[in-house]
Amino acid sequence: MTGTIVVFGATGYAGELAVEALMRRGIRPVVAGHSAARTQAAAQRLGGLEHRLADATDLDSLRALVAAGDVLITTVGPFDHVGHNAAQAAADQGAHYLDSTGEVGFVRTLQDRHDTQARRTGATMLPAFGNDYVPGFLAGAVAIQRGGTTVRSLDIGYFIDGSLRGGKGLSKGTRTTVAEGLSLPVTLWHNHTLVDRRAAATVRSFRIDGRTRTAALATGTEVLFLPREHPQLASVTVYNGWFPEISRLLPLVTALTTTVSQLPLGARALDTVLSRTTGEPGGPDTAERARTRAHTVAVAKDAGGTVLAEVHVVGPSVYDLTAELMAWAGDELAHGRAAAAGVLSPTEAFGLDTLTRACADIGLVVS
Structure with missing residues (x-):
């Protein structure tokens, strides 16, 4: 029996794109949101789909969306603020779970709170199952496979081919996550343990299409899962190179925002500033999205620092x-x-071969 797929947040930018992608696969999902008028309008606009109401702050309403074997896809964030109840509801009901978060702290909390219960109820929970951070898992796992048993470290860099045009190519959700991340610690796998560092505390260079591009220390769920799958890994570090024009200034920016956030009233003032800089809701249209491509690279090294494999x-x-x-x-x-x-993780849930084939089918190609 096939479970029902419910998209919570279908009235938003990422949720609507997810619904459209499902429909291209011949699937008619249920759309869900907290506003009756907006949810009904979205359901009609997207093809007369079934719709249901739920509120991110109301656990019972989220439990009512799904039953055992159903799938809850949620794009409602910021996830560390409003995403916990949706994950709890899926784990409680034995429903499978997917989200679009880029917040590693949220994923760590899901591991701590829900892994045991999800295993008991039969729920497969796949947080951050989008560009955050499936390409890094794919590139990293292939690099480990190609590099062999002596791979000890993995550096993963996220880049954009094309221009974000001063932020015009970003959605409000992405801008919010990036802005909030400036003052949050970054988790990395270092000497076989998870440690926290200041975001953008270091900058690394990668070779992309024959030229050197810089990327700053960033967050990524690869550090939480890949060492579990590959115990030989002593370190896993993730970098982001989306903003090359300011990458070398980011260490100073994050040092400043981290300091301000720790001062009396500083966090409140910082929240006020960030709320005014993330812009209007929505995101880039089809034409704007076509200007850019996602490009992720993984570099696997041995204990002496020799490069064993590089995967794009x-x-x-x-x-x-x-x-x-x-x-x-x-x-x-x-x-x-x-x-x-x-x-x-994506590779734990589906295996590397299946994941590689599926990614190739949607245009995410390994080289």
Whole structure:
């Protein structure tokens, strides 16, 4: 029996893209949101879909969205503020779970709170199943496979081919996550343990298409899962090179925002500033998304620092990529094709070979 797929947040930018991606696969999901008028309007605009109401602050309303074997896809964030109840509802009900978060702290909390319960109820929970951070898992796992048993460290860099045009190519949700991340610690896997560092505390260079591009220390769920799958890894570090024009200034920016956030009234003042700089709701249209492509690289090294493998993964716009990845995974989960229950990584849930083929089908290609 195939489970029902419910998209919570379908009235928003990322949620609507996910619904459209599901429909391209011949799937008619249920759309869900907290506003009756907006949810009904979205359901009609997207093809006369079934719609249901739920509120991110009301756990019972979220539990009512899904039953055992169903799939809850949620794009409602910021996740550390409003995402916990949706994850709890899925774990309680034995429903599979997907989200579009880029917040590693949120994913760590899901691991701590829900992994045991999800395994008991049969729920497969796949947080950050979009450009955050499936391409990094794919590139990293292939690099480890190619590099062999002596791989000890993995550096993963996220880049954009094309220009974000001063932020015009970013959604409000992405701008909010990036802005809030300036004052939040970054988690990395270092000497076989998780440690926290200041965001952008270091800058690293990668070779992309024959030229050197810089990227700053950033957050990524690869550090939480890849060492579990590959115990030989002593370090996993993630970098972001989306903003090359300011990458070398980011250490100073994050040092300043971190200091301000720790001062009396500083956090409140910082929140006020950030709320005014993230812009209007929505995101880039089809034409704007076509200006950019996602480009992720993984570099595997041995204990002495010798490069053993370098893998590049290139695909469509980060927003189209996220929608297509969630649609594919939602379909797989609805048909019961995950390898296990619990809070899992993409490779733990589907295996590297299946993930590689599925990514290639949606245009995310390994080289």
